[in-house]
Amino acid sequence: MRDAETIVRVDGLSKHFPVRRGLFKRTVGRLKAVDDVRLTVRRGETFGLVGESGCGKSTLGRCLLRAIEPTDGAIWFRDRTGKEVDVRGLGKRELRAIRRDMQLVFQDPYASLNPRMTVAEIVGEPLVCHGIARGGELRRRVAALVETVGLSARHLDRYPHAFSGGQRQRIGIARALATDPAFLVCDEAVSALDVSVQAQILNLLRELQERLELSYLFISHDLGVIRHISDRVGVMYVGRIVETARTEQLFARPYHPYAEALLSAKPIPDPRRKAERIVLSGEVANPANPPAGCYFHPRCPYARDVCKTAAPPLKQVGDDRFAACHFAGELQLRGAL
Numbered sequence: 001m002r003d004a005e006t007i008v009r010v011d012g013l014s015k016h017f018p019v020r021r022g023l024f025k026r027t028v029g030r031l032k033a034v035d036d037v038r039l040t041v042r043r044g045e046t047f048g049l050v051g052e053s054g055c056g057k058s059t060l061g062r063c064l065l066r067a068i069e070p071t072d073g074a075i076w077f078r079d080r081t082g083k084e085v086d087v088r089g090l091g092k093r094e095l096r097a098i099r100r101d102m103q104l105v106f107q108d109p110y111a112s113l114n115p116r117m118t119v120a121e122i123v124g125e126p127l128v129c130h131g132i133a134r135g136g137e138l139r140r141r142v143a144a145l146v147e148t149v150g151l152s153a154r155h156l157d158r159y160p161h162a163f164s165g166g167q168r169q170r171i172g173i174a175r176a177l178a179t180d181p182a183f184l185v186c187d188e189a190v191s192a193l194d195v196s197v198q199a200q201i202l203n204l205l206r207e208l209q210e211r212l213e214l215s216y217l218f219i220s221h222d223l224g225v226i227r228h229i230s231d232r233v234g235v236m237y238v239g240r241i242v243e244t245a246r247t248e249q250l251f252a253r254p255y256h257p258y259a260e261a262l263l264s265a266k267p268i269p270d271p272r273r274k275a276e277r278i279v280l281s282g283e284v285a286n287p288a289n290p291p292a293g294c295y296f297h298p299r300c301p302y303a304r305d306v307c308k309t310a311a312p313p314l315k316q317v318g319d320d321r322f323a324a325c326h327f328a329g330e331l332q333l334r335g336a337l
């Protein structure tokens, strides 16, 4: 999974939160929000990360930027000189410096913008924090950034409440672009928006990707959005990646039964075709007390005895695709074309 075009590489990444109980808040267990994740993002691509809410997608995205400190594992980022940097090994100052290159676009454009700051202050903040610009140069740069995301420089002195949800998300994107990053984690970046506005923001992200040579980790629970924007997709279940594949491969024929169930729940835009939704029995596994073997076995319609005791590793099952299922490739699973 490693090549010269890789911009982010993650190996064995885990984030466990302590589970505390009782009067003295004693630690009684660990919640495995992210569990032994291995993935790569290539330069110029969009890697879509999909799964039900609570599966660890957002925690994983934040761990990559060390906005949340991982418990274990390695994160490598290829900087502008082409050198791979060990992100987990960085001290405070070096981490601050590399954060210029790795930025986050937040989910909720209403909550993520400070209502007491003007657009100029919001978008200019990273430029000031990183000592990139000030004074007239700062104003000039901020104006160029808001125009890059399709807003007018006339709006610089307005406050967030004066904008629609889509415009606010454009402001959030301008802020993320202020330091000229190479890699963006977009965490449910369009989930809070109406469908028509979602399409505009997705198109903007694509346009920016081409123009500015950006790479994205795009996190969403919405398979339609993931399909629209992603070059490759990773499917997460209870903190683990269970399948990665090129988008068209995954939608044509998934190799993991959980991916098949997710795809079957996606609405089909053709009224003549009848959707055959796979309804999974049982509850999503508890990440504080996951089952032995394959975490998906209590709900998997294809489970056999081995699944109850042996955890399937994420193994290569084809050209550019990986799956964590003992029977990946053997099972004839249904796609969503």
Ligand code: SF4
Residues within 6 Å of the ligand: 256, 257, 258, 294, 295, 296, 297, 298, 300, 301, 302, 303, 304, 307, 312, 324, 325, 326, 327, 328
């Ligand atoms: Fe289902 Fe077994 Fe594959 Fe897990 S390993 S997804 S339980 S068939």
